[in-house]
Amino acid sequence: MQEFAVVLVDIFIIFAAAKLAGEVFERLRQPAVIGELLVGMAIGPHALGLIGQPNSALIDLFGDAHAAEEALDLTYEVLAELGVIVLLFFVGLETRISDLLRVGRRAATVGVLGIVFPFAFGFLLFELLGNPTVESLFVATAMVATSVGITARVLRDLGVIDSMESRIILGAAVVDDILAMLLLAVVSGLGEGQGISALEVGVIAAQAVGFVIFVALVGTRLSRHYSLHLARLRMPDAPFVVAMTVMLGLAAVAGYLGLAAIIGAFMAGLIFAESREHFDLEHQTMPVYQFLVPFFFVVTGSHVDLGTLNDAGTVALAAVVTVLAVAGKVIGAGLAAVGLPARSIAILGAGMVPRGEVGLIVASVGRSLGVIPADVFSVVVIMSIATTLVVPPVLTALYRGSRARPPYPTDLPLSTGATD
């Protein structure tokens, strides 16, 4: 009980701060997600330190303060991960697979070119600076993968998740994640000094692509045929419970295959998109969304450590890497989106920019293998955070510029009565 006291206080602080900041930003006519990220920065261990400090009962349990901190961290990361899983499930629920397939070719091109350019830019920069090739490969890989959670949340906050640009971004994110996962497998093999055979890469690729195609084709078909039978189950709220089970299951399988768990959650949402109206799944998922999603954005914000900005050389390198990371995505998306209006190209480019946790994971693997030194690790961390923080206001401005009125209020209301 005493171990939990500190955790419950932290959870209350995270939740209350997120909702308060969201309210303030809604009143400023900005997406709530910006407020949640900023408040996470403020209360995190690198600023006010209001959360993540173990109490003595917890330190006793783990034997030392560091392990207790890591354990608290794991707990909050898991809540955050559940939050972003629910977010992407919800986005999937709002996406028709037929709409996604209609933009499929375009989305695939955005995904592929959005990998090629940042990778090439990062690799060339570090080769020109004379770094070891393995290090260049790791940094380049850390620059490729889009973390689509941030973009998806902003697009939902803005009420444009069903736009053509949103669908292209979501489809591109799936392609992007598969390619980034393959790249990480290849460079990890090189970093371990043992290499990786073309056969191994082929197997990994086949698993990932097979998973996505199998879920998209067979899952939707199963859902269409059997979802009406869910009413025969005795458990209360059976369709919602089954949808949550599939969401957690596909997230776990995606994670197990080395993909981002949110890709599995998004696919789960797609599967249930056709039966969502019949079973009212959106209204039932929304409270879980309201409860869990803020943890992802506050915890993401809490990782920001402005203290890493104390060395001029690191800051300069980080600035160059960040600019290249942004330019790579914008150029890649721009080439892939030739023929679309300029604003759509800008939205696609901006939407693919956030690297979030994916860049951090690649950098962590490189650090644990000893091929990425501490200052380069800081550079990747700064790039990941900067690309994440810059996108919400840019996307908001891009959409606002094209509309007579801001589209607030935006979230799906749970009840049609008093909340409106």
Place this chain on the structure above:
Amino acid sequence: MQEFAVVLVDIFIIFAAAKLAGEVFERLRQPAVIGELLVGMAIGPHALGLIGQPNSALIDLFGDAHAAEEALDLTYEVLAELGVIVLLFFVGLETRISDLLRVGRRAATVGVLGIVFPFAFGFLLFELLGNPTVESLFVATAMVATSVGITARVLRDLGVIDSMESRIILGAAVVDDILAMLLLAVVSGLGEGQGISALEVGVIAAQAVGFVIFVALVGTRLSRHYSLHLARLRMPDAPFVVAMTVMLGLAAVAGYLGLAAIIGAFMAGLIFAESREHFDLEHQTMPVYQFLVPFFFVVTGSHVDLGTLNDAGTVALAAVVTVLAVAGKVIGAGLAAVGLPARSIAILGAGMVPRGEVGLIVASVGRSLGVIPADVFSVVVIMSIATTLVVPPVLTALYRGSRARPPYPTDLPLSTGATD
């Protein structure tokens, strides 16, 4: 990402197993909670070991397997704690404070006598066996506190949460928890060898009683006056979000004061009980309930270690302690409930029996202070688990005996359409 893979698989297993077991038990016309407890036993570390096994990435993060296991454990315990918090919030939401006050005197008597008898029985047994007095005091204290989560869930599953007996049990649980917390403070002080002054006990008591009375009186008044203003907030689903914030906040304060967090969550539910219909809070809380509550029961079940039953002396002592723990509550409730029908007395007695995690906490404190030896700790663990597992079928039988038909289906349906 790789650290999360194992956690997500575990979370999927817990959720899917809980819902599957719940479905099976609903078809057997038994409360789903029994299935959840049993499936937790089956998949837990003491049986199949399907959950809680860290993978290599997690072990690397924590340096050794034991710390990684503890961290996983903390994460699942926190999900379980959030589950039981949501459960008691929901029960509070279904309880009118005026109904609770109407049975207030009876509830207080049940709470007090339900502490006195088990404490006396436990103390006398261990004194007669010749154990040190401090040890006797700890065991006696571990025998007093009711863990009302199990009972509340069974009563909800049976659809009788609004019965007179349920209200008495809920009110008695609040009184019981305050007294148990005071007892723990006193015996902990004695166990630390420094004692505790009457003034200190008075301060702790005043804080706890003050918290409950303040929340009950001022909270409900604030809620009545200001809840209609919640619609002025810009955030989506403001009443639900504010209710969740108050739930987490009061749970944290209760934990901070040494009370069970669920007492705070229950009070939060009471506060919003009057405005629940206006804001549709039950329908909005239900999906969060469906998502989180199973974690509490599966994790509780996973603590059961039948391996402790290998020593005949320990088993015999555990059996005696368990019988005294049950008899103490039944006699206490019986005396307090004189004048009520025999069935009501039996329900009150049975409803107060589960010790759940509260007995374990007292025993853990005693073990960490070195005043409870390993075999006596096992005895308390067995008593806690046995009293928890025995109650759901007994309560079900007591309610079934008095009704022409079983009251299934019982949970509040989320949608009025396809799930019925």
